[in-house]
Amino acid sequence: MKDAAPQPIYLADYTPPAYLIDGVELEFHLHPTATRVVSKIRFTPNPKAVSRDFFLHGEGLTLIRAAIDGTDITPDLVEGGLKADVPDAPFLWEAEVEISPETNTALEGLYMSNGMYCTQCEAEGFRRITYYPDRPDVMAPFKVRIEGREPVMLSNGNPIASGEGWAEWDDPWPKPAYLFALVAGDLVARDDSFTTMSGKDVGLKLWVRPGDEGKTAFGMQALKDSMKWDEEVYGREYDLDIFQIVAVSDFNMGAMENKGLNIFNTSAVLASPETSTDANFERIEAIIAHEYFHNWTGNRITCRDWFQLSLKEGLTVFRDQQFSGDMRSKAVCRINDVSALRGRQFREDNGPLAHQVQPDSFVEINNFYTATIYEKGAELIRMLRVLVGDDAYDKALDLYFTRHDGEAATIEDWVKVFEDSTRRDLTQFRRWYKQAGTPRVAVSEDWADGTYTMTFKQSTPPTPGQDEKLPQHIPLAVGLLGPNGDEVLPTQILEMTEAEQSFTFEGLAAKPVPSILRHFSAPVILERDSTAQERAFLLAHDTDPFNKWEAGRTLAKDVLVALITGEDAPLEDYLSAITVMLRDDSLDPAFRALTLGLPSQDDLAQTLFDAGLTPDPMKIYRAQQTLKQAMAEHLQDLLPRLMADMDVTEPFQPNAEQAGKRALGLGLLNLLNRLDGGAAAQALYDRADNMTLRLGALGDLLQAQKGDAALADFRAQFETDELVMDKWFAMQVTHSAPEDTAQIVAKLTEDSAFNWKNPNRFRAVFGAFIMNPAGFHNASGEGYKLFADWLIKLDPVNPQIAARMSSGFETWRRYDADRQGMMKTQIERVLATEGLSRDSQEMLGRILN
Ligand code: PHE
Ligand code: ZN
Numbered sequence: 001m002k003d004a005a006p007q008p009i010y011l012a013d014y015t016p017p018a019y020l021i022d023g024v025e026l027e028f029h030l031h032p033t034a035t036r037v038v039s040k041i042r043f044t045p046n047p048k049a050v051s052r053d054f055f056l057h058g059e060g061l062t063l064i065r066a067a068i069d070g071t072d073i074t075p076d077l078v079e080g081g082l083k084a085d086v087p088d089a090p091f092l093w094e095a096e097v098e099i100s101p102e103t104n105t106a107l108e109g110l111y112m113s114n115g116m117y118c119t120q121c122e123a124e125g126f127r128r129i130t131y132y133p134d135r136p137d138v139m140a141p142f143k144v145r146i147e148g149r150e151p152v153m154l155s156n157g158n159p160i161a162s163g164e165g166w167a168e169w170d171d172p173w174p175k176p177a178y179l180f181a182l183v184a185g186d187l188v189a190r191d192d193s194f195t196t197m198s199g200k201d202v203g204l205k206l207w208v209r210p211g212d213e214g215k216t217a218f219g220m221q222a223l224k225d226s227m228k229w230d231e232e233v234y235g236r237e238y239d240l241d242i243f244q245i246v247a248v249s250d251f252n253m254g255a256m257e258n259k260g261l262n263i264f265n266t267s268a269v270l271a272s273p274e275t276s277t278d279a280n281f282e283r284i285e286a287i288i289a290h291e292y293f294h295n296w297t298g299n300r301i302t303c304r305d306w307f308q309l310s311l312k313e314g315l316t317v318f319r320d321q322q323f324s325g326d327m328r329s330k331a332v333c334r335i336n337d338v339s340a341l342r343g344r345q346f347r348e349d350n351g352p353l354a355h356q357v358q359p360d361s362f363v364e365i366n367n368f369y370t371a372t373i374y375e376k377g378a379e380l381i382r383m384l385r386v387l388v389g390d391d392a393y394d395k396a397l398d399l400y401f402t403r404h405d406g407e408a409a410t411i412e413d414w415v416k417v418f419e420d421s422t423r424r425d426l427t428q429f430r431r432w433y434k435q436a437g438t439p440r441v442a443v444s445e446d447w448a449d450g451t452y453t454m455t456f457k458q459s460t461p462p463t464p465g466q467d468e469k470l471p472q473h474i475p476l477a478v479g480l481l482g483p484n485g486d487e488v489l490p491t492q493i494l495e496m497t498e499a500e501q502s503f504t505f506e507g508l509a510a511k512p513v514p515s516i517l518r519h520f521s522a523p524v525i526l527e528r529d530s531t532a533q534e535r536a537f538l539l540a541h542d543t544d545p546f547n548k549w550e551a552g553r554t555l556a557k558d559v560l561v562a563l564i565t566g567e568d569a570p571l572e573d574y575l576s577a578i579t580v581m582l583r584d585d586s587l588d589p590a591f592r593a594l595t596l597g598l599p600s601q602d603d604l605a606q607t608l609f610d611a612g613l614t615p616d617p618m619k620i621y622r623a624q625q626t627l628k629q630a631m632a633e634h635l636q637d638l639l640p641r642l643m644a645d646m647d648v649t650e651p652f653q654p655n656a657e658q659a660g661k662r663a664l665g666l667g668l669l670n671l672l673n674r675l676d677g678g679a680a681a682q683a684l685y686d687r688a689d690n691m692t693l694r695l696g697a698l699g700d701l702l703q704a705q706k707g708d709a710a711l712a713d714f715r716a717q718f719e720t721d722e723l724v725m726d727k728w729f730a731m732q733v734t735h736s737a738p739e740d741t742a743q744i745v746a747k748l749t750e751d752s753a754f755n756w757k758n759p760n761r762f763r764a765v766f767g768a769f770i771m772n773p774a775g776f777h778n779a780s781g782e783g784y785k786l787f788a789d790w791l792i793k794l795d796p797v798n799p800q801i802a803a804r805m806s807s808g809f810e811t812w813r814r815y816d817a818d819r820q821g822m823m824k825t826q827i828e829r830v831l832a833t834e835g836l837s838r839d840s841q842e843m844l845g846r847i848l849n
Contacts (some may be wrong), residue, residue, distance in 0.1 A: 005845070006838040008361040011202065012305040015050045017133055019043040021140035022090070026130070030117055030148030032102040035110060036064070041140075043086070048792045052319065056085040056093075057127035057134040060109070066095040066131075081618040082131055097130050098775040104798045105757055113250035114209065115456060116185030117150065118263060122256060123306055123365040126177035137304045137408040139174035143772035150184035152207065153524055156259045158241045171259055174406065176302055181258030183207070183246045188421060190216040194224055196238055197231045203261070208270065212247065215270035218281060218654060219245065226289040229323050234397060236296045245269060245288070249722060252759050252800050253369065254287050257294030264291070267760055268722055271514040273652040275724050277660055277692040281654035285327065291322040295725040296401065304408040306365045310357045310433070311411050313369075314377020321378060328656035331545035332590045338520045338546070341379065343600060345371035346525070349438045350606060351810045352461035352847050354774045358411050363627060363842040366800045372436070379523040380432045384477045386521055387429070388422045396421040399440075428473040428497055436463040439472050441496070447511040451459070452480070453515060455502040456494075458524070464849065471499045477521035477544075480505065481513035485541035491518050513537055518544040525610075532558060532570035552581065552595040556627070560604055564625040565613065575634040584633070589646060590660030596667045598624055598652055601773040602811075609814040617814070621738055621774035632671035652690045660694070666696035669705075678704035685710050695727060702735035723751055726764040733768035741775025742783040749790070756794065759801050770808030775817065781822035784809075788826035791840065792833050799837030806843045808831070824848070 022042040029036040045052065060083045065076050068084065069091050075084040086093075104111035107129025110119050119129065127134040144155040147166045155173025156179070189205040190213065196202060196527040206216045223245065240260045253264035264268035268287040271280060297319065298312035325333040348354060348371050355370070357377050362368050366791060383392040400417045407413075411433055419426050437460040446453040456476065460469035474496040480489035489512070493501050502646065505512075513534060517526050535558070538551035555574050560568035576739055581587065599607075605615035632639075646665035648658050673681050681700035688694035698714060700709040711732070729748055736744045748754060748765050755761050769787065770776050776783045787808055795802040812823035828838065831844050 005392040006274055006363045006841055008363045010361045011305070011358070012360070013307055014307075016048045017135060017138050018051050018053055018531060019047040019086075019133065019138075019251060020046045021133070023335075025143045025145075025147055027145045028147065029093065030111060030146065030150065030153075033100045034100050035101055035117075037099065037130045039094065039097045039132070041088065043093055043134070044090045044665065052088065055081055056084075056131035057081040057124070058097075058126045058131040061097040061099060061128070061131065063131070064098060065094075065624045066096075067094040068092070070094075074409055078314075079128065081144075087317050092511055096132050097124065097763070099129065105642050106799060107252050107759070108800065110369075113248050114185075116183070116187070116209070116248070117148075117182045117187075118166060118219045118246065118248050119181050120256060121258070121486050122178040124178070126180055127130070129180070132177050134177050135305065136176040136178060138303050139176050139302065139406075140406060141174050142169075142171045142180065143830060144169045144171075144182065146182065146184060148184055150186070151452075152187040152189075153184040153206070154244060154246065154261055155182050156180060159275060169702050171240075173259060173300070174226070174298060176408065177260050179257070179259045179299055179302075181256070181261040181263055183248075183263065185259065186210065187246065188213055189244075190220050190478070192220050192224065193226050194243075195818070196227070197412060198237060200237075200723070202227075202238050202240070205242065205244045206269070207244060207246040208266075209249075212266075212270055215272045215275070218271040219269045222285040222288040222593075223292060225285075225327065226292040226323065229289070229326065229492060230296070230319075231292060232298070233322070233326075234365065236293075236401070238295065239300070243292075244292075248761070250758055253800070255291045257291045257298055258763070259295070259299050262291045264288075265760065266728070270723060271654070271655065273690045275691055275718070275721055276435065276654075277695055278654060278659035280657070280691075282328070284443065285321050286324050289323045290316055293319045293323070293703050300406065301401070301404045302408045306362070306368070307358055309365075309368060310377035310380075310411050311409060311414055312373045314357065314381055315414075317374050317378035318381040321382075329588060329590060329660075330441055331549075332544050332588065332656070332660070334519055334592050335591075336548050337375075340596075341371070341375045341523060342603065345375045345523070346438050347602060347606065347811065348372055348807075349376070349436060349463070350461070352464060352813070352849065353807065353810050353843075354436045356434050357437045364803070364839045366839055367803055367842055383432070383475050383522055384418060384426075384429070387473075387495070388418060388424060392422045394473070403759075426473075428471075431470060431472055434628075435460060435469055436466055437461055437469060439469075439522075439524040440527055441474065441517075441522075441524045443478070443516060445514065450506060450508050452505045452508055452512055452514075453492065453502055454505075454516075455476070457498065457500045458496065458497055459499070464846065471497060473497050474522045474524060476516065478503075478519035479515045479517060479518055479544060480508070481538070481541055482508075482512060483510050485537070487543050492546065493521070511777070515542050515544055515547045517547070517550075519546045520550075526545050530554070532573035536573050538593075539577050539581060549591065549595050553599060557599045557604070557607065559627060560620075560623045561611075563608060563626055564604070564608065564616075565635055571630060574627075574633065578631065579638070584639070585645075588660055589664040590656065593660065593663035593667045596664070598627065602771075603812055605773060605811065606631075614816050615814055615828065617774045617777040618738065618779070628671065629674055632674040634688055635668075635671060636675060638640075639668050639672045643672070662692050662696075666693070669696065670700055671702055678706040682710070683704065691724070691727075695731065698731055699735050705737070707732075707735070719753075721759075722760070726760050729754070729761065729764040730768040733765060734772055736772070736775055738772075740776035741769065741772055742786055745769050745783070755796055756790075759798065762790075762794065762801060763805075764806070766805055770805070776808065777819060779818070781819070784822050784826045788830050791830050795830075795833065795837050795840050796835065799839040803837065803839035803843045806840060806847065809844070812847070 025040040027038040036251040075082040101110045101112045108125040112145045124766035145168045146153040153167040160168040192204040245262045249264045255264040297315045354748040395419045405517045439460045442457045475492040479491045482488040535551045535555040542548040559569045559574045608615040646661045683696045684699035
């Protein structure tokens with residue numbers, strides 16, 4: 001029998017907590033299968049409460065003892081927690097529970113990774129550690145004592161005292177339970193320090209397993225850069241004596257911002273030139289910044305409830321994007337951020353999993369750590385900043401920090417701060433938080449007697465549960481170019497608020513070429529019929545780097561779509577425009593590398609689907625191959641010189657400048673690879689002294705079906721390095737021929753190194769699989785079945801990861817009847833699995849409907 005459908009919870013049902021907490025003391029007696037947790041919690045009735053019922057969350061706990069004001073009681077154990085009769089006045093709650101970290105494979109609560117104890121409490125993991133009001137609007141200072149045999153035992157806040165077999169920690173800043181952390185094990189630290197803007201010394205520690213010390217330098221530097229940046233740009237100073245980061249091998253997400261004790265997936269912090277790519281370094285820098293920035297946006301000001309998740313995540317992503325832009329190239333970062341947004345968030349927003357940035361309901365909160373909450377949330381803040389201006393944004397943020405410090409706030413509080421500090425009416429802007437779906441903005445233009453008129457029409461397609469959409473407040477950054485390529489109108493922000501709206505520009509000498517949605521000023525899909533010549537013109541002349549890149553991308557897309565549908569493709573226009581772009585030494589190599597890249601298969605599938613066509617994954621794949629072959633042949637004579645220009649002769653540095661050169665060099669090698677049968681790739685593989693070049697060469701060799709020797713060599717060299725072995729797994733799936741992908745995946749799952757309970761390893765194989773559309777959607781349907789088999793296998797062990805991965809099926813309705821039928825069968829098979837987690841039930845249920 002299947003369990004009854006899990007029940008959603010609603011934002012509208014929010015009520016304030018019945019009891020607040022003055023202080024928490026926790027005592028841990030560590031044991032792999034029988035850890036004892038003793039809690040002492042001082043509760044006070046909340047004057048704002050609407051009920052006096054005393055309920056504590058608890059899951060998978062064995063209650064040993066409970067007492068109120070020193071008297072033992074027998075609480076009422078109920079579904080999801082316990083109830084008890086309590087005094088109508090402040091009281092002391094004491095409890096002792098037993099838990100088993102070693103058998104906790106869900107990696108939520110207290111668990112073990114490689115013999116080390118660690119915790120993950122966001123969103124609702126603390127209830128697996130002890131009975132507690134596990135909701136973010138209950139904030140309290142924590143004191144923690146840890147007893148055990150572990151050489152290093154850590155918790156949040158400042159270290160108080162320690163001795164043989166024990167350690168005590170004190171976190172004075174009131175925090176919700178989701179920010180609690182504990183780590184204990186055999187760890188070594190890279191030590192450093194930071195002097196804050198008011199002159200306080202903060203000790204910095206980056207804890208890793210012995211043997212990983214050599215991979216900590218970059219992360220530590222990124223941390224110091226982040227601390228400095230947050231002081232300089234947001235005026236935010238760190239607030240404890242010590243800040244610690246711990247690297248953990250088994251972790252569901254990238255990292256976690258626990259107060260003063262961030263816990264990181266090893267993949268999000270450990271880096272060295274020999275084992276990490278430029279992309280890894282960049283991601284690590286961004287995640288370290290992200291978690292550090294949460295200290296103010298997330299921890300000091302937290303969320304009232306999980307419907308407000310984007311309050312901390314959207315803002316913190318926006319802040320880490322600003323940071324990366326300042327540390328590296330703004331233009332390149334923006335292009336990468338928009339590509340990621342389109343790849344993940346637009347896909348989500350245009351399918352069955354579309355949801356609001358502030359949802360009205362959810363079943364399992366773990367399913368809402370999405371691109372919409374994070375990346376779209378960040379775009380909303382970026383738009384706000386564009387609308388109010390940079391200085392007003394800074395003032396609003398100052399007000400936000402003073403007004404809400406120490407509180408559990410809401411998205412409404414956030415918008416109100418902007419209204420109060422700028423006196424703008426943001427009523428319509430609020431719709432961005434409540435209306436799911438990606439708006440389409442269609443542009444038409446009119447030219448007569450020196451007057452140029454642009455007319456915009458916006459509409460947002462229906463999303464699950466939301467059929468009717470209202471017009472959004474859209475900032476459209478627009479510039480105009482004259483026929484000779486000069487800018488005749490620098491960037492202006494046009495504020496669109498109506499369903500249809502025109503803007504007029506007078507006194508122009510000639511019909512201009514518009515550059516619309518510069519720097520991607522709003523998360524919308526721009527619909528504009530344009531000629532290949534005009535796109536090539538913008539690629540050559542636009543002063544806005546984002547739109548310059550965008551022009552090349554849309555031109556490539558036009559070519560690919562035409563190749564797929566069998567229409568006339570503007571191939572020659574594209575090839576000559578790309579050639580001019582590549583030869584332009586004044587352009588940043590990183591920018592050129594991005595412009596050389598093609599739209600993804602998934603992007604093309606969505607584009608075709610939007611146009612009312614049924615995407616054929618193989619046709620899409622072949623069109624890409626055809627275009628790359630044509631590019632390679634067209635650029636043949638240029639390739640060697642351009643590649644030589646990109647050689648980096650200085651010692652490896654993971655900075656933007658070197659990374660850009662390597663990226664362009666590898667982009668060009670990928671083309672040459674189609675002409676020389678892998679010779680240059682093999683030579684590069686053999687001489688590469690860093691992972692970026694080595695992995696790029698390996699990918700090309702695999703693509704040329706010449707990868708066997710390199711693969712064996714790679715494995716032999718890196719067998720003991722988990723993170724590099726993840727790459728070894730992923731590469732084989734990513735660079736397989738579509739007909740072979742499912743078989744390769746199946747074979748990899750039988751490899752002795754396929755430790756599938758480790759989220760990184762599972763994702764290396766299956767994440768790469770679902771991101772390879774031609775392989776995953778192979779007409780045999782073999783891939784669907786294999787994927788479903790593994791979701792069923794993983795779900796009872798780690799429901800969070802199983803549920804996340806099930807988004808591999810989210811685009812099933814795009815495809816032809818055969819594929820739809822096969823995918824539906826597999827989705828239903830997983831859904832019919834006895835005991836399927838609430839996480840997976842919710843995800844697959846939504847995908848199916
Ligand atoms: N809050 C974390 C972040 O955004 C993400 C996370 C969520 C980590 C849930 C673990 C569990 O940085
Ligand atoms: Zn975050």
